[in-house]
Amino acid sequence: MIKFTNVFKAYPKGGLALKDATFHVAKGEFAFLTGHSGAGKSTILKLIYAEERATEGEVRVSGFNLADLPPRQVPYLRRRLGIVFQDFRLLEDRTAEENVGFALQVTGARRAGIEARVMRVLTQVGLAAKATAYPRELSGGEQQRVAIARALVNEPTVLLADEPTGNLDERATRGVFQLLRDINASGTAVVMATHDLDLVRQAPYRVIELQDGALVYDSAVDEPRGEQSGGTP
Amino acid sequence: MNFVMREAMLTFRRAPLLSALSVTTIAFSLFVVGLFALVAVNVQRALSQVAERAEVVAYLLPGTPIETITHALKDIEAFPEVTSASYVSEDSALARARRELVELQGPLRELERNPLPASIEVTLKPADRDADHVGAVADRIRDFAFVDDVRYGRDWIEKLDKLRSVLAAVGLAVGIAFAAVAVIIIGATIRMTVLQRGREISIMRLVGATDWFVRFPFLLQGLIKGAAGGLLAVGLSYAAYLLSNRWLMMRTEFFNAEQAAAIVAGGMVIGLFGSWISVGRQLRKV
Numbered sequence: 001m002i003k004f005t006n007v008f009k010a011y012p013k014g015g016l017a018l019k020d021a022t023f024h025v026a027k028g029e030f031a032f033l034t035g036h037s038g039a040g041k042s043t044i045l046k047l048i049y050a051e052e053r054a055t056e057g058e059v060r061v062s063g064f065n066l067a068d069l070p071p072r073q074v075p076y077l078r079r080r081l082g083i084v085f086q087d088f089r090l091l092e093d094r095t096a097e098e099n100v101g102f103a104l105q106v107t108g109a110r111r112a113g114i115e116a117r118v119m120r121v122l123t124q125v126g127l128a129a130k131a132t133a134y135p136r137e138l139s140g141g142e143q144q145r146v147a148i149a150r151a152l153v154n155e156p157t158v159l160l161a162d163e164p165t166g167n168l169d170e171r172a173t174r175g176v177f178q179l180l181r182d183i184n185a186s187g188t189a190v191v192m193a194t195h196d197l198d199l200v201r202q203a204p205y206r207v208i209e210l211q212d213g214a215l216v217y218d219s220a221v222d223e224p225r226g227e228q229s230g231g232t233p
Numbered sequence: 234m235n236f237v238m239r240e241a242m243l244t245f246r247r248a249p250l251l252s253a254l255s256v257t258t259i260a261f262s263l264f265v266v267g268l269f270a271l272v273a274v275n276v277q278r279a280l281s282q283v284a285e286r287a288e289v290v291a292y293l294l295p296g297t298p299i300e301t302i303t304h305a306l307k308d309i310e311a312f313p314e315v316t317s318a319s320y321v322s323e324d325s326a327l328a329r330a331r332r333e334l335v336e337l338q339g340p341l342r343e344l345e346r347n348p349l350p351a352s353i354e355v356t357l358k359p360a361d362r363d364a365d366h367v368g369a370v371a372d373r374i375r376d377f378a379f380v381d382d383v384r385y386g387r388d389w390i391e392k393l394d395k396l397r398s399v400l401a402a403v404g405l406a407v408g409i410a411f412a413a414v415a416v417i418i419i420g421a422t423i424r425m426t427v428l429q430r431g432r433e434i435s436i437m438r439l440v441g442a443t444d445w446f447v448r449f450p451f452l453l454q455g456l457i458k459g460a461a462g463g464l465l466a467v468g469l470s471y472a473a474y475l476l477s478n479r480w481l482m483m484r485t486e487f488f489n490a491e492q493a494a495a496i497v498a499g500g501m502v503i504g505l506f507g508s509w510i511s512v513g514r515q516l517r518k519v
Contacts, residue, residue, distance in 0.1 A: 049439070076441070102440065103440040106440055107440075111236075
C-alpha cells in the first residue's frame, strides 16, 4: 500500500528532513507517525501525496512509483488518498455539503450521483443535520468532521491525517479519533501524524517514531518498549 | 463544463469589486489603444484623400492637332500606373478658371485672348501615388514632342510620403507600447484574483483536481473580462468620437464593424493571455 525504501529528503535550505526511512504500511492498517515538531512527520505525509519528491530512495503508494510519476499523474494519485489537516482547509464561502461535493466535482463526477454520496459520508461522520451550515457556523470538531467527510467521499484506500486533533479540545479530539478508528475498521488504511501521546496510548495501533528526520522506532519491527524509553514529551 | 462555467461566474459574484476593476482596467487600456487607432484611421483616410488629388498635368504647346492629342491620351492611359487621362482644352481651362477663381472673375472676363494652355490631366492608381511613380510617369509624358511642361506637386508628394511612413512607424510603436502596458496591467489584476483564490486552488489540487481543471475557470473568466472590457472600450471610443465631432467640429469617422470586433477580440486575447500567465505562476507555486 505505502512503501518507503531508504528514502532521503533534503530541502535546498533546510538540510535533511528525512534520513534513510524504510517502512511499509499494509492495506487496512492504522499507523501513528510520532515525534517532535520538525522530526519529519509532515515530510513523510507530503512525500506520500506527492507534494514533495524524495531526494533519494523509493516511495510507492497504491501502485504508483512516485519517483517517476509525471506531474500530470499526481491528481490521479491524490484521488486514491484522503487527506486531513490540522487547520481543516475548508472553503469558508461554501456549505458543509458543498465543501464535500467539491472533492467529487473536481474529479469530474456526474452531478446526479454527487448529492447522494455527499449525504452518505456526512451521515457517516455524524453531520447530516448540518449539511447546509457554513464552516464559521460549525465548531472545530465539526469542521474537522466535514474535512474527514471530504477526504472519504472519493472512497480512498488510505486516509492521511496531519495532526487532525491539533486544534481541537479534548472532547472533540476523542470524537474525531473515534471516527478515524471507525473508518479504519471499515477497511481504509489510516496514517496519522500526531504528537498527542495520550491518543497514541489509547489504541493498540502501530507506532512509527521519528527524531530529526530519522526513523528511530517502529512498533511493527522493534521490541515493545516501556513508557519511559520511548515517545515524546 | 457546467461546473467550470459556474466556478468562473462565482468569482464575479464573490469578488465584484476586483472583477469590476479588471474589466475597467482592460476597458481603459483598450480605450487608449482604440483612441490612438481612431486617430490613425482618420489620419490615414485624410491622407489618402489628399493623395487622390496627386495628379500629373501636362501643358501642351499651342496648336497641337486634336488627333495627336487623342492618340497620346490612349498611350498615356495604357501606362500601368495610370487610371485616367483627360484632355482639357484652352476654352474649358478658362471656363474652369472663371468658375473656381472667384476673386479673379473680373479680370478674367475682360481678357481678349485666352492666356491658358490646353492640358492633359492624368490620375494615378492609389498604390502608385508616391513620389517615385509620379516622377516616372511625369518623365515619360515629358517625352511627347507636343508637351511644353509637366507639373506635379513633387515637393508635397515627397512630404506626404515621409509623413505617411513616420505616422505608420509611430502608430506601430505606440500601439505596441499601449498593448504591452495593457497586458501587464490586466495580468496584474487577474493575478490578484488568482492570489485571492490561492487557498481554493491549493485545496482543489489536494483533492485531486488536474491543472486543466483548475486553470479552465480562470481562463474563461479572463476571456469574459476581456470581452466586457473590449465592449466597454468600443463604447468609450464611440463617446469620444461623438464628442470630437460635436465640440471640435471635426468630421471624423468611426471604426467599421470589423475594426470594432477586432478591439473586442483583442480584449479577449489579452484577458486570456493575462489569466494564462497568472494561473500558470500560481500552479507552479502550490
